[in-house]
Amino acid sequence: MNSDSLDFDISRYLVECRRLTLDEIKEHVPANPRHSGGLYQLLMDYPLRPAKALRPALCIATGMSMGGYLDSVLPSAAALELFHNAFLVHDDIEDGSVTRRHAPTLHNLHGMAAAVNVGDGMLALALGPLLDNVRALGIGAAFRILQVFARMARESAEGQMLELSWIREGRWDLTDRDYVRMVHKKTGWYSFITPVLVGTIAAGTLAVRREAMARVALLLGIAFQIQDDLLSLEGEEAEVGKDGWGDLWEGKYTLILLHALRTATQAQRQEALRILTLPRPGGEGASSRPVKTAADVSWLADLLRGRGGESLAHARAVARAHALRARLIVDREIAPLPPSVHRTFLTSLVDYVLSRTH
Amino acid sequence: MNSDSLDFDISRYLVECRRLTLDEIKEHVPANPRHSGGLYQLLMDYPLRPAKALRPALCIATGMSMGGYLDSVLPSAAALELFHNAFLVHDDIEDGSVTRRHAPTLHNLHGMAAAVNVGDGMLALALGPLLDNVRALGIGAAFRILQVFARMARESAEGQMLELSWIREGRWDLTDRDYVRMVHKKTGWYSFITPVLVGTIAAGTLAVRREAMARVALLLGIAFQIQDDLLSLEGEEAEVGKDGWGDLWEGKYTLILLHALRTATQAQRQEALRILTLPRPGGEGASSRPVKTAADVSWLADLLRGRGGESLAHARAVARAHALRARLIVDREIAPLPPSVHRTFLTSLVDYVLSRTH
Numbered sequence: 101m102n103s104d105s106l107d108f109d110i111s112r113y114l115v116e117c118r119r120l121t122l123d124e125i126k127e128h129v130p131a132n133p134r135h136s137g138g139l140y141q142l143l144m145d146y147p148l149r150p151a152k153a154l155r156p157a158l159c160i161a162t163g164m165s166m167g168g169y170l171d172s173v174l175p176s177a178a179a180l181e182l183f184h185n186a187f188l189v190h191d192d193i194e195d196g197s198v199t200r201r202h203a204p205t206l207h208n209l210h211g212m213a214a215a216v217n218v219g220d221g222m223l224a225l226a227l228g229p230l231l232d233n234v235r236a237l238g239i240g241a242a243f244r245i246l247q248v249f250a251r252m253a254r255e256s257a258e259g260q261m262l263e264l265s266w267i268r269e270g271r272w273d274l275t276d277r278d279y280v281r282m283v284h285k286k287t288g289w290y291s292f293i294t295p296v297l298v299g300t301i302a303a304g305t306l307a308v309r310r311e312a313m314a315r316v317a318l319l320l321g322i323a324f325q326i327q328d329d330l331l332s333l334e335g336e337e338a339e340v341g342k343d344g345w346g347d348l349w350e351g352k353y354t355l356i357l358l359h360a361l362r363t364a365t366q367a368q369r370q371e372a373l374r375i376l377t378l379p380r381p382g383g384e385g386a387s388s389r390p391v392k393t394a395a396d397v398s399w400l401a402d403l404l405r406g407r408g409g410e411s412l413a414h415a416r417a418v419a420r421a422h423a424l425r426a427r428l429i430v431d432r433e434i435a436p437l438p439p440s441v442h443r444t445f446l447t448s449l450v451d452y453v454l455s456r457t458h
Numbered sequence: 459m460n461s462d463s464l465d466f467d468i469s470r471y472l473v474e475c476r477r478l479t480l481d482e483i484k485e486h487v488p489a490n491p492r493h494s495g496g497l498y499q500l501l502m503d504y505p506l507r508p509a510k511a512l513r514p515a516l517c518i519a520t521g522m523s524m525g526g527y528l529d530s531v532l533p534s535a536a537a538l539e540l541f542h543n544a545f546l547v548h549d550d551i552e553d554g555s556v557t558r559r560h561a562p563t564l565h566n567l568h569g570m571a572a573a574v575n576v577g578d579g580m581l582a583l584a585l586g587p588l589l590d591n592v593r594a595l596g597i598g599a600a601f602r603i604l605q606v607f608a609r610m611a612r613e614s615a616e617g618q619m620l621e622l623s624w625i626r627e628g629r630w631d632l633t634d635r636d637y638v639r640m641v642h643k644k645t646g647w648y649s650f651i652t653p654v655l656v657g658t659i660a661a662g663t664l665a666v667r668r669e670a671m672a673r674v675a676l677l678l679g680i681a682f683q684i685q686d687d688l689l690s691l692e693g694e695e696a697e698v699g700k701d702g703w704g705d706l707w708e709g710k711y712t713l714i715l716l717h718a719l720r721t722a723t724q725a726q727r728q729e730a731l732r733i734l735t736l737p738r739p740g741g742e743g744a745s746s747r748p749v750k751t752a753a754d755v756s757w758l759a760d761l762l763r764g765r766g767g768e769s770l771a772h773a774r775a776v777a778r779a780h781a782l783r784a785r786l787i788v789d790r791e792i793a794p795l796p797p798s799v800h801r802t803f804l805t806s807l808v809d810y811v812l813s814r815t816h
Binding site: 133135136137138139142187190193194195211212213214216217218219220221223224225227228231234239240242243246247249250253254256257258260261262263264265266268281282285387 | 491493494495496497500545548551552553569570571572574575576577578579581582583585586589592597598600601604605607608611612614615616618619620621622623624626639640643745
């Protein structure tokens with residue numbers, strides 16, 4: 101473990117980055133918007149709800165640990181946060197989610213039509229800071245960053261569609277590799293790879309270091325996603341109800357679930373598949389078909405946590421393997437950088453992921 | 459009327475531009491996409507359905523009539539068509555529409571989750587040709603075009619939200635000026651102003667001509683929208699049913715409707731407002747409330763066409779006034795350009811709009 105990461109307060113760093121990012125976003129919101137039907141108020145709802153804002157922090161930490169200026173990374177951090185919140189608004193519609201960050205989802209508050217449009221408005225607004233990059237970075241680097249964002253948006257849509265196609269086709273015979281590939285596209289690109297890549301471009305880093313950092317980001321992203329899946333089953337908030345165990349209500353693909361299905365008895369597998377193919381109450385198709393019940397979801401949770409926690413242990417081991425590989429690259433690429441709070445944030449993040457896999 | 463526009467076949471020009479634009483779009487679709495859940499097949503559904511493709515044609519005609527090369531306008535034309543189709547997919551969800559271009563809407567075919575994501579995927583794909591612009595235009599012009607697209611996406615979201623806020627607040631006391639402002643934002647920017655502006659940038663036109671052309675585009679766009687509203691009431695396809703009189707089923711704001719409400723008796727106005735605030739069958743909120751009936755919609759249509767067609771005549775006059783002002787600028791800016799099929803398309807378009815207002 102890196103020595104200066106022992107006392108480092110990750111959450112303080114996150115809070116500071118979030119504040120800077122929100123200030124930057126506000127620069128792009130018209131102060132006194134006329135004839136826009138309240139678009140910008142709805143648009144700022146999700147970004148202003150309490151959140152970690154990991155993506156902007158990753159971007160800022162990468163860029164500044166490698167010698168970039170704050171002004172050269174902040175516009176990209178703001179764009180990342182706007183893209184993320186646009187995806188959240190649209191995802192909540194797609195998943196029929198009821199709450200987001202401890203409050204009702206946007207489409208539940210203002211209707212689906214407004215929510216679809218607010219997501220589109222956020223994507224539009226995100227282009228503003230990306231075009232602003234010209235000022236601090238010059239037109240060449242600004243363009244390279246736009247190319248990364250374009251790729252990111254495509255990868256996310258592909259990953260989302262890949263998962264939807266699995267659900268539509270009732271595919272539950274998936275390998276860990278299938279899962280990792282989907283997560284790579286669906287969340288890896290926009291939550292980890294892009295923040296880090298864009299940070300390195302803003303800092304003017306050499307291409308070879310850029311590729312190494314993208315690799316770290318992907319490995320970390322997969323470890324994080326698996327740990328999130330574990331926490332949503334094991335954590336304190338994991339209780340039956342529409343908000344707890346959301347992954348099970350939604351029939352979301354997780355390593356834990358795939359492992360449990362592979363190792364279950366024939367009868368268990370059949371019952372699990374029956375439940376997984378039912379819509380959640382209030383979800384799409386729920387009005388014309390039977391829906392999942394709390395008893396169904398509880399049964400699934402028992403299956404996933406059962407057999408001595410074998411499926412949980414498997415997922416934890418895969419997450420750990422990814423985090424360890426990330427650590428190897430971090431030791432080579434980041435540890436030798438000049439000491440800074442930004443470098444410490446990055447090394448602490450890897451340590452933090454590893455510590456959760458003990 | 460410009461002499462060479464007499465025999466000009468507008469639809470042949472449109473067909474040719476559409477073919478070129480679709481070929482350009484296909485360049486950006488992966489030939490053999492793996493692990494994307496069929497995203498690109500769904501993404502090409504709307505663009506491949508029969509359509510006029512007016513936006514790419516406007517962009518190509520403007521750019522080439524002013525000396526631009528085909529290669530310098532085609533990427534922007536492709537991006538315009540992708541943005542347009544993304545808006546259509548999302549609009550159909552927002553409006554609860556059943557058909558689009560004589561076939562079921564995307565969300566009716568593949569579910570709402572897939573459709574929201576396909577729209578996002580189209581927006582992502584549209585960034586590809588815009589970044590390609592660097593090759594033919596250089597990085598400066600490519601950047602200016604991106605700025606126009608960013609503004610366009612924001613204006614569209616604002617216009618859409620403005621209309622949604624009117625619906626939410628039950629606002630029917632609107633002036634013609636309110637209507638024109640909403641159309642300017644909601645469809646004017648992305649259907650007319652952007653195609654023309656981007657065409658002038660691709661051709662390297664002077665800023666003063668650029669502004670004049672943006673003005674023509676706005677005037678034409680408003681005339682076109684009013685005429686579309688008229689046709690959907692008067693045209694052959696305007697029959698009761700979920701596809702005919704779609705504007706009335708949706709409670710869409712039109713100049714005709716606003717005029718009819720202003721000039722109706724107290725009793726007529728009350729009945730009209732009762733109907734307008736009901737959701738359409740199958741639309742958002744339709745499951746818990748009474749919905750519009752065919753008799754309701756028929757009654758509305760009679761109100762709009764009644765009193766000697768006074769409201770229709772008013773809308774026609776406003777459209778004509780806008781088209782005449784467009785013609786003045788066209789005579790000054792476009793008529794003196796060297797003769798070309800592109801110049802002829804632009805002048806014919808203005809003549810065509812004017813001829814429909816006789």
